[in-house]
Amino acid sequence: MELTTSFLAAFLIGLSGGAHCFGMCGGIVGALTLGLPATPGRPLLGRLPFLLAYNLGRLLSYVVAGMLAGGFGAWATHLMSVHQAQLTLQILAGLFMILLGLYLAGWWSGLARVEQAGGRLWRRIEPLGRRLLPVRTPAQALGIGLVWGWLPCGLVYSALVWAMGAGGALNGGLLMLCFGLGTLPALLAMGAFAATLAGFIRQPWVRQVAGALVIGFGIYEITLAARMILQGA
Secondary structure, three states, X not given: OOHHHHHHXXXXXXXXXXXXXXXXXXXXXXXXXXXXXXXXXXXHHHHHHHHHHHHHHHHHHHHHHHHHHHHHHHHHHHHOOHHHHHHHHHHHHHHHHHHHHHHHHOOOOOHHHHHHHHHHHHHHHHHHHHOOOOOOOHXXXXXXXXXXXXXXXXXXXXXXXXXXXXXXXXXXXXHHHHHHHHHHHHHHHHHHHHHHHHHHHOOHHHHHHHHHHHHHHHHHHHHHHHHHHHHHO
């Protein structure tokens, strides 16, 4: 897949994962939003700088993680031929996307175990965020967002596996940025209209449609890699 198409697909996967974002981060967004300083008259406008700062911090953490994953993937290509490594990582990313789609749709919960494994790192990072509570300034919100970006999440981990095959640290960071931008509408909407959005996002058909879309992306990735293997055979 061409790099530009990969960036677009990463954005669409982040967008499709909105249902999972609500289940995974809805409680966090709700708690952070309710804890913000009261703004008489225009509560939404008063929340906006904080919501943007939370999500900017989260996206920055995704970019850093993506650069680490992309750098590791580029290093790994030196252990085998570049072509072989790229195809291997592409197939692995496709498999993870299929598993992620099953997870999002509620048809299989195996990725929850991956999230539990990531909980070890989270237990070390999470206390840093607690030091910034209660949030009273956008700068504090940015710090919370930087910590929040490392929350164990099967959706993020699947995107990171994909970033490993992006071709380097810069491309890995850009891919994760596109993915993070895809999650932005759902998480911003949660902060502004959490109660209204909850009923819609939690409907089973919404999760199933999102899961099916991600499974489709995974099958597409694997199909492209298989075609390249057959052409080279």
